[in-house]
Amino acid sequence: MDKRRLLGTDLDVSVICYGPMRAPQTQDDPAVAQHQRALRAAIDRGVNFIHSSYEYGVRWLMTPVLRDHPRRHDLLHVIKAPVPDWDDGGFDPAKLEAHIDAALRELCTDRIALVQWMWRCRPHEDPPRLTLLAGIRDAVAESFERLRDKGKVAHMGCFPYFPQSAEAALDIPGNRALIAYYNPIEMEMLPVIQAAAARGQGFLAIRPLFEGVLTSRYADQAALPAGHRLAKPKYAAHFDHRARLATLLPEAAQDMTRFAIRFPLMLDSCASVIVGLNSETQVHELCDHVQGVQPDDVTVARVKQLFDEMTQPKG
Ligand SMILES: NC(=O)c1ccc[n+]([C@@H]2O[C@H](COP(=O)([O-])OP(=O)(O)OC[C@H]3O[C@@H](n4cnc5c(N)ncnc54)[C@H](OP(=O)(O)O)[C@@H]3O)[C@@H](O)[C@H]2O)c1
Secondary structure, X not given: OOEEEOOOOOOEEEXXXXXXXXXXXXXXXXXXXXXXXXXXXXXXXXXXXEEEOHHHOOHHHHHHHHHHOOOHHHXXXXXXXXXXXXXXXXXOHHHHHHHHHHHHHHOOOOOEEEEEEEOOOOOOOHHHHHHHHHHHHHHHHHHHHHHHHOOOEEEEEEOOOOHHHHHHHOOOOOEEEEEEEOEOXXXXXXXXXXXXXXXXXXXXXXXXXHHHOOOOOOOOHHHOOOOOHHHOHHXXXXXXXXXXXXXXXXXXXXXXXXXXXXXXXXXXXEEEEEEEXXXXXXXXXXXXXXXXXXXXXXXXXXXXXXXXXXXXXXX
């Protein structure tokens, strides 16, 4: 498994980061064993980077695998920490530390390699978010300093939701990485990813397969089994965009899964893709696909041009 240094840190992370969001939340779900095998297989294949959140309600499923795996001391954990949450109003250092302490226990580790800090408020829009950030920024930075001094956390990154919030987050003292949705049909963050890299800050791409739209399994919504989660009307425009991508690039037409999982890694500063892995088959396929990705500005520019065309307001 290829590894990359996350810019601004001492973390050498596998280019695939295991994402557990779609794992079962209850023990009576028949898919529990399959998901545990997928996590074990990912670590066996050299995945050393593990994403998680208390919000997914799935760490209970991960704990036994992580507790027993011989490579557990080599693993680097990135965890979501939304403080303040939607209705909190302000930043509470004790709440942040409680999230970290719970994660240390549940993930059977001594240190969280990277905290994906998030700030939330209502309305969920840039202007109130920017005002809130300005008021809590220094307290957040100080809290992370303290958590680092206590040895609980190595680095801080940020998931800022929107490009303007992302630009503002680059200025948080001690912030090392931008963590954001990024894939061939979701490229709003590209300018900020580039700005972060110019300042020595790294990038992690979330949902490289756009939740499963960008795979070779289903060319369009008509091919989906009845009742599939991607059959909802909100995905129609994304399948249209997928079709245009396949027309634009022969490599995407030939194997969309392979193209999409490699695409974020065509950016030098993208250290890893945080992808949902639900079976051993998915693990092996994606691990095979991500080997040896090189920077490719030409392909990134072509895909961005299509993205701009597809997302420009019509009329
Ligand atoms: N705000 C945040 O921090 C945030 C938000 C969203 C997600 N995340 C993280 O990002 C991770 C990934 O998000 P995501 O699951 O929404 O998007 P994704 O990684 O783009 O898509 C994952 C889906 O792709 C399908 N897939 C995986 N490997 C495949 C393969 N080899 N061939 C064909 N299909 C394959 C699976 O579909 P099936 O389900 O059909 O198996 C899987 O559910 C999450 O687990 C979570 O850790 C973070």
